[in-house]
Amino acid sequence: MNCKTQENFRPRRSALYVPAHHEQYITKSRGLSADVIIFDLQESVPPSRKVEARALLVEQLKNSDFGYSERIVRVNKLDSPWGKADIAAIAELDIDGVLFPDIESGEELTLAIAALDNANGENKLVMANIESPLGVLRAEEICAASPRLTTIVMGTTDLANSLRVNVTLDRQGLLTYLSMCILAARAHNKSIIDGPHFNLKDVVACEYSCRQARDLGFDGKAVIHPVQLTYTNDALTPKGEDIRKAKGIISAMEQAKSDGQSVAVIDDRLIEPCLEQWANRVICLYTKVNEIGQGELTLG
Numbered sequence: 563m564n565c566k567t568q569e570n571f572r573p574r575r576s577a578l579y580v581p582a583h584h585e586q587y588i589t590k591s592r593g594l595s596a597d598v599i600i601f602d603l604q605e606s607v608p609p610s611r612k613v614e615a616r617a618l619l620v621e622q623l624k625n626s627d628f629g630y631s632e633r634i635v636r637v638n639k640l641d642s643p644w645g646k647a648d649i650a651a652i653a654e655l656d657i658d659g660v661l662f663p664d665i666e667s668g669e670e671l672t673l674a675i676a677a678l679d680n681a682n683g684e685n686k687l688v689m690a691n692i693e694s695p696l697g698v699l700r701a702e703e704i705c706a707a708s709p710r711l712t713t714i715v716m717g718t719t720d721l722a723n724s725l726r727v728n729v730t731l732d733r734q735g736l737l738t739y740l741s742m743c744i745l746a747a748r749a750h751n752k753s754i755i756d757g758p759h760f761n762l763k764d765v766v767a768c769e770y771s772c773r774q775a776r777d778l779g780f781d782g783k784a785v786i787h788p789v790q791l792t793y794t795n796d797a798l799t800p801k802g803e804d805i806r807k808a809k810g811i812i813s814a815m816e817q818a819k820s821d822g823q824s825v826a827v828i829d830d831r832l833i834e835p836c837l838e839q840w841a842n843r844v845i846c847l848y849t850k851v852n853e854i855g856q857g858e859l860t861l862g
């Protein structure tokens with residue numbers, strides 16, 4: 563990724579789930595520092611409140627400004643009693659995209675996108691939850707299914723449940739499957755967002771899980787409560803040392819190229835061309851989060 567060629571690049575460090583039947587959550591999400599807001603019509607809304615939630619959300623999305631946040635609606639599954647009506651209600655709204663839950667194949671994603679297009683939502687980008695064993699096994703075909711797919715969002719609770727994994731703090735039992743999805747996303751140049759940390763009180767564990775998401779290669783992490791946003795954005799934002807290193811690599815590689823070389827040496831270390839890609843990614847993310855006023859974070 564290079565900022566000069568990635569004008570449409572969006573930071574996706576944090577994705578806040580907002581259950582759509584709670585008006586106060588929707589209102590609250592307007593002033594928060596979430597890179598992505600996922601207005602949820604699916605898992606967090608009880609069946610008895612689905613219709614009410616949809617109507618409330620449509621009303622709120624027509625009349626509210628959510629600042630720089632990417633506005634995504636998670637609809638119910640197409641084969642559920644609510645999926646088609648959800649798509650019809652939101653397809654023509656001024657939102658950035660639609661998240662389809664529990665996608666298990668490339669064909670299922672293609673059918674979901676076709677339903678969106680039939681409702682005049684051709685201009686909408688899409689995201690897909692992968693949250694089942696079949697979804698993980700077919701992550702590659704899901705990622706390859708459409709250029710409209712920008713992002714995979716892991717559904718780690720459903721996945722752990724189906725796999726019968728006991729979720730420990732280090733998530734040992736999930737790491738293989740998370741990495742399989744990261745591999746597929748990277749192979750097809752998609753963003754990928756980790757599932758949320760579910761213990762609201764334990765901020766130390768929350769910080770750890772955000773750093774783990776970053777170190778595994780995720781672009782961001784889902785959050786379920788505003789208190790988690792600071793930790794998530796902080797862990798996923800490049801810091802001083804990374805930025806200095808990235809700038810050094812970019813300028814050393816520019817010098818190397820003008821000297822007719824393809825590698826450079828900084829402090830006795832060989833800098834290969836792939837490190838220039840890393841450096842460009844770091845500077846691109848750093849530039850974008852500063853543009854949106856989210857670059858100066860307070861955590862150490």
Ligand SMILES: CC(C)(COP(=O)(O)OP(=O)(O)OC[C@H]1O[C@@H](n2cnc3c(N)ncnc32)[C@H](O)[C@@H]1OP(=O)(O)O)[C@@H](O)C(=O)NCCC(=O)NCCSC(=O)C[C@H](O)C(=O)O
Nearest residue numbers: 579580581586587590591605606717718719720786787788
């Ligand atoms: C977990 C909660 C039920 C807690 O809610 P609450 O008791 O209201 O928390 P607080 O009183 O501490 O709230 C403080 C203020 O923050 C606002 N708030 C709380 N949560 C949200 C939110 N999600 N979005 C926006 N705003 C929020 C409150 O209104 C308070 O505001 P104020 O009064 O002005 O100070 C609740 O957080 C919650 O429901 N969270 C979301 C749960 C959810 O979405 N779950 C499903 C998504 S996870 C998933 O589906 C993953 C995947 O599919 C999988 O399978 O893993």
Ligand SMILES: [Mg+2]
Nearest residue numbers: 605693717720
């Ligand atoms: Mg789920």
